Structure formats: C-alpha cells, structure tokens
Amino acid sequence: MIIKINNKDYDLNIDPNMPLLWVLRDILGLTGTKYGCGVGDCGSCMVLVDSVARKSCILPVSQIVGKSITTIEGLSSDASHIVQKAWIEAGVPQCGYCQPGQIMSAVGLLIAIPKPTDDDINNAMSANICRCGTYSRIRAAIHIAAKG
Amino acid sequence: MENYQNTESVNTRRNFLLQISTLGTGLILSGLIPANQALAQLIKEKNEIQSFIPNVWLEVQSDNTVIITIGQSELGQGTRTSLAMAVADEMDADWANVKIVQGNASNAKYGSQSTGGSSSITGKLTIMRQAGATARAMFITAAAQTWNIAESACKADAGYILEIAGSRKLSYGDLSTKAATLPVPTNLTLKTAKDFKYIGSSKPVFDCADIVMGKTEFGIDAKVTGLKYAMAAFPPTIGASVKSYDDTDTLKIPGVLKTFKAAGGVAVVADNTYAAMQGVEALKISWNMGSNTGLNSDVIYKSLTDKIGTLDSLPGNTIKTLEATYQVPFLAHAPMEPMNCTVNIQGTTCEVWVSSQDSQSVQATVASATGISAANVTVHSCLSGGGFGRRSNVDYANYAASIAKQSGYPIKFLYSRKNDIQRDNSNRPASVHALKAGLDTSGKITGWVHRGIYAGGGSVGSPPYSLPSPKNYQDAGNTTVPTGAWRSVSASQCVFAIECFIDEIALAAAKDPLDFRLGISNNSRVTAVLNELKTRSNWTNPLPKGSGRGVSIFSGWGGYCGHVVEVTVNNGILKVDRAICVVDVGFALNLFTIESQMMGGIIDGLSTATRAEITIAAGAVEQTGYGDFQWFRMNEAPKIEVYIIHTGTSPSGVGELGFPTVTPALCNAIYNAIGVRIRRLPISYTELKSTSVKEEINRDLIKVNPNPFGNEINIDLTNVEKLGQLECKIYDISGNLIYMSSFPQNFMANNYSIDSSNFISGTYILRISTANKHYTAKIQKV
C-alpha cells in the first residue's frame, strides 16, 4: 500500500484497518500528530486529507490511498507557515499537546474560508478540545493568520 | 548535561554551600554546585566550546549561549520559561542567547522536583535568582581583573560587562574561561524591582516554535530503538483482580507479541499501539469482581450526608438563620496527554521517558519495580500534556517498568483515554458542604458554621471575611474511590459552597452581593480585588432580562483571586457571555503565563460546573472519554478578561489560584439571571427552568444511541410520555435553535431518528416537548 504523507510516498505493508494516527506515530515516527482519545472526540490527531481537516484516529489507512496527507510536520520545517507564525505571535500554547491538532483544524478552516468570522471559527474549531483552555488565544491567532 | 555531575569538586561544593548559607535564606541548597575549571577543560575537548558552569542551573558557553536548566516539570504552566526569566534577569543575560533545558530527575542536584500545589515559582524563585546573580558577580570580577580596574567600575548589560567610564566591553562568552577560574562569590546582591528587565515582563512559553511544528517531545513521543508498545485491560471495578485469562485470540492478532498479568489486570505487548489496543479488546479475562460491586454514586453521597449531623447553634442575637447544603461531584483530571511512560532497561541501568509532575518519584518507582538502583535510573522528564495534579501520582511508571522487566523489551506503556478517565487514581473527591449562618437586626453576620464531608481527604477553610468565630469542620464518608490532588484541591469545592452561600446571605440581608462582600472583607487586598472587579465588570450597569452577573472571591496560595461571570439563561439553556478575572499574585514573574493560567482556570471552572462529572455505578467509573466527560470547546468559551494586580510582595502560587471562584461566580450569575439557586454540581438543565410551565425532566430519561452521534441521531423515547403533540428541538450550545420538527400525530413508538449529516461537530441540547413535560439531554456530534 502506497500512501503519501507530506509529499513523500511510503510503501507500507501494514494492516489496512490501522488508523492513520498509529501509522504516523508508531510506523513512520511522525509523532507531532497526537493521540488524545482515539475515538474522534478531541481533535488532537487532526491532519489534512487533500486540504480538509480529518481526525486520523478514526481514519483507516486504507482510506487515504491516493490522497495527499499533510501532518503538522509537513506545514513547514521552520515554523514559517502563516498559521504557525500566528500561533507564535499570539503565544497560544500552554502545555502544547492539543496544538498540532488545533493548528491543522485552523489550516483546514483557512483553506476553506480565508477570512473566517467568529462563528466560522466556532464551527470549525469545536472538534478540538484544549484541556488547558487556550481558546481565546487560538481565536486571536486565527484572526492574525487570516489578516496575512 | 548529566555528565557534569561526575566531575564536580567536593571541596569547592562544600565551600559554596557554606557561602550561600550565610545568606540565611533557608533555601534548599543541594542544587548549588560551583564552577570547576577541570570541568571547563573537559567540555572544551569534547565540543570545541568551552563552558562556564557556576551552578547546576546555569552554563555559559564561549559562544555566548546561556543554558539554563530547570528541575521542575513543565505541564503547560510556563514554569521553565518563567524561572529562566528570573535567572536571565539576575545575570543580565541577553534573552536571545538563552536556551532552556529540562533537568533529569536528581534530588542531589536540584532538590525536590515535585511539581504541584502551585509551588514551582514560590519555591524556586529565590534560588534561581541567586543562580543568575552568582554568574553576574563572577563576570564582573572577571572583567575587572582583565582590565585591572575596580569591580565597581564595571556593569553588566544584556550579555556583556561594560566599563562604566570607558568604552571597553567583553561578552559573557569572552569572559567564560576567566570566570570559570574564580571563586564563587560570598555576597550576592539581588536586583531591586527598578532594575528588572525580564522579571515582571510577559513571555509566552519559550518552546512555542517547537510546539507549533510538532517537534516537541512529550513523554508519549519517546523514541527508542526496538521499542514495543503496551496497553492493559485494567480491572473493571474498583478492587477487582484477575482470576484467570485466555489470550488465544489476542496472540492471533498480527503484531501482538506477549501478554502479562500487570497493572492490576492484563497487559498486551505489541509492535504498535493499534495491535496492542486490539489485543486488549480480544482478551478473555475472568475477574474476581471484589467487594465494591454494590458501590454507586448514591451510596457515596448518602455516606457523606449521613455524616453532616447537627450544625452548631447560632448566637442569641440572630434574628434570621440560613442553612444550605451544597454537593460537588468526583472529577477526573483527563489531561490531553493520557498517562504513559517509556522504560528501557539495559542490564543494570535503565532509562525512562515520562510526562510526570514528580520525576524523582518516577525514579524511585522504576528502581523498585526493576530492582535497579535509583542512581542507575535516568529519568528524562519530558514536556507533559497537562497535569492538573494527576501526574503527581506515578502509577504509569510502575506499570511500564514492570512490563519492561517481564517482557525484556523497551516498553512504551500507554493508557487509552478510557483507561485514563476510569483509572484516574487521584480523582477530586466528591463532597457535601452544610453551611449555616445568621443575621442580626442590622444585617450583620452573627455566626458561621461549615461542615464539609469528603469522599476522601479534604479540608474546610474560612473565606477572607470578618466572620464572628467561624466553626469549620471536615470529615470523610465513603472513601472507596481513589482520590487525590485536583487543581486547587479542597478549595475547588469549599469555595463553591462558601461563595454561593455568601450570596444567599447577602440577598437575605437585602444587600448587593459585591457590596456585601466589600463590607465584610478582612483584608485590603481582598477589597482591592473586589473593587477592581466592580469597575471592570461595570457591575452596576443593568443587564437585559434573562441575563445576570455573579461575583466570587478567594484567598489562597499567598494570592487573591476573584471573578465576575455574566450569563444568559434562555428556556433552560445556559450561555456564559463573559468572564472577568482579577488576580493579585503578589510578585508577578511572568504576566503572560499568569494570564494563561487564569484563562485555563476559567475554562476548567465552567466545564466542571456545567457538565464534567465522574459518577460511580456497580463499583466502576461510568464515564469513558471526552464524549461523556465533557470539557468546554471553542464554541462555548466565553469572552475572557484577566487583570493582574502586582503588589510587589512575594509571589503567590498561580496554577490553583484561578480556579475556585469561577464556579460560584457562575452560579451566582445564574441566580441573578433567573432566580435559580444552584446547590449541586454539575448544573442540571432541569434546574434552569425559568418561565416554562411545563415540568422539566432530568436529562437521563431520553437517550441517544450512540452518543456521540454521527450522521443520524437515534433518540430512545422509551421513558418519554407519549401525550399531546410531541416536538423535537435541537439547540447549539450558544442557545441557538438549529433544528425543529414535530412528530407524527399520535406518535407512540420508542424510537425517532433525525438526519444530522449537516450538523457540525460539537455539543447540542436536545429537547423533546410533550403535553406536560420538557425532556432535555446534552448530545454530541463527532
């Protein structure tokens, strides 16, 4: 099975039912994508599947064959992606554990809606939990990123 | 950083300890290991870069890099960043050259590294400032000797020593070789506030860039050659144990390697986490269910209320007596990163990667589980994905170590989210609080009685008010459920009861709740926080009908914190509009992380007040994940304002301080909005009925299968009266109606389905109305 992660093809011989999350973390060593619940409740595991934010913990790897996956590691190698820069400017992270997932949701949102309203942000970002409570700063960072 | 220890000189260490102790600060001194020239040479040979190491916290390299080591764990509270600011300020370092590293577990080097109880800044600030001041003094001496001028003719500035009267300057890197030859100074002068450059400023966590790139290594991200993954089937009830088990199906799963009795249950070791998870599912375990199968939440609450007894009587001048009982549930911590630990045993040594609040306790635990001496157990204290008290308990380290030992593999042991919630071994204890107070003819409080009964350890304290001889009692009821420290410990429950009751008293005395508090404040800092809240919230400006404002204040951990919360309640649907926090932290080290902690406290306070709750049935925790142990999300998070008062005295704890007053301010706001007094958490929708004449029915009576739901909501109406025209309405969490339908006439079935494919993920309120009743349930779309 050939899958494309961050513009790189990987030929893997694995259980096609394995959720993408564990392929990323345990097989490919891409541990930026986090496990928070494994059942789609928290958004820690968010990745982009062809530009749409999806929860990788409930996404069997077989379903992404032929699609292009972007993980947090694929956004940039130097924190230069506009959303990463906005996150740094707003100083969003507390523990930081949810933040890769939050950022991937935000990237997906900004691809779909380049100038999101607060309601758009509520809709797109409510799949993600931040147990540290950084929501105000996430909202601020998304507005910063949208300004460009 | 660890190899330095081997080269330290015992003699100089003793001298240094002696010198420092003359400061009479009563600090933990074990971490102060001095500069050592032999060491400087050693580092030079290895790395081509020479290092000056005045103590265990600090290393200055010849290329000007300043490496600051922090011993406490980082859980998102910003400790590493904030303590490094203190070191950098006192040594006049250039922040751009500062690198921050986490110290491995070592009591000899760092003293206690236990990170909890908001103790990191209060406990370590002075010693970290001294560590920086030591370096500054030595650089000044080194420059003065180099230029052959008086030390008083030199000054430190942003990584340089400058000649005050001239133009000469030398960087710390230039001076590091010379500084490493000097004795450690006997007199340290710490800066005064007017000279602070970083202390009291505002800095986000230093590793923000790494975090946003996904590069930061949390414990769960540890990478070890040959690593295997382990998960466990934990006992299904509190106190159950394995009778026997059959792993035939488990071992058939590709990638599964071995199974063991471990973690009180059965552990599965596999090539990857997915195989381990499947392996656990496939185990057939026969359990001894233990003696707690009859335990449930009602039994526990009864054991608590049974212990309340008779409250003391009030003085004779009492003309009005108020009594109320408040109830607070168990809470799990549920930090985003589930409990985990990675252990690699290699002969007589062992390496551990862990997200913990107590790396030394991990070290001791792994040592005893493996039989390897603690000195040979290296614990890498990784960034923790939250802690909130849970990570002070190190059960995960014990299990990881014993599975690594039994299996012979390097092991990453992981709790599933369900394990993490159901096996939280330090839940906040449930508690009940009976309060009694009296008023005299002039509306003054005559007496105060508070009995707090906990399903575990807990205490009752007095609020920061002038109360005539308050009588506080604490006791314990059924303590079967494992309990421990949860953000702000007993204050998380007591303050809810006390501050709601104070509101009840204020209203009985026909006084404004905020002014009433000002009238009984026992402390000028309490008064200042209340006055600031009054101004910031526009307290006297009326809100529209259905909206309300509530206030609450608390003193603890050396600081003062208060909140005003604004809510709107519409048809039983609660919306939090605004939360204002005013906090007096005494001495503010890092404004940014203080604000972060206050924001987190607000989200925690609102989440636990309105929904998060651990309940017990048949001896087990009922909740299974974030779907039924729910936290606020973006769409529910209110507008937050934080105002920090800096009184310049000693620093208060911050992590706990921002939590206790959120819930009572919320509940007082609900009363202000609709006249409903909340005395039991989490707040039930049925209690929030306002104008409706229909009876509001507890949410337990309608069920949605599954919940969380996907593209279809299947409503189980078995327990719903089939009377009148049935209607279904769904609101989002902000109270907006987003779906409405009428059932077919004479609808008698027990099931009803709704297409929810165009609902976005999140929490909704489902409301079924019949002739006489409204049934309400919180439901969740994934």
Ligand code: FES
């Ligand atoms: S880990 Fe995927 S949604 Fe929680």
Ligand code: FES
């Ligand atoms: S920053 Fe800690 S969970 Fe979001």
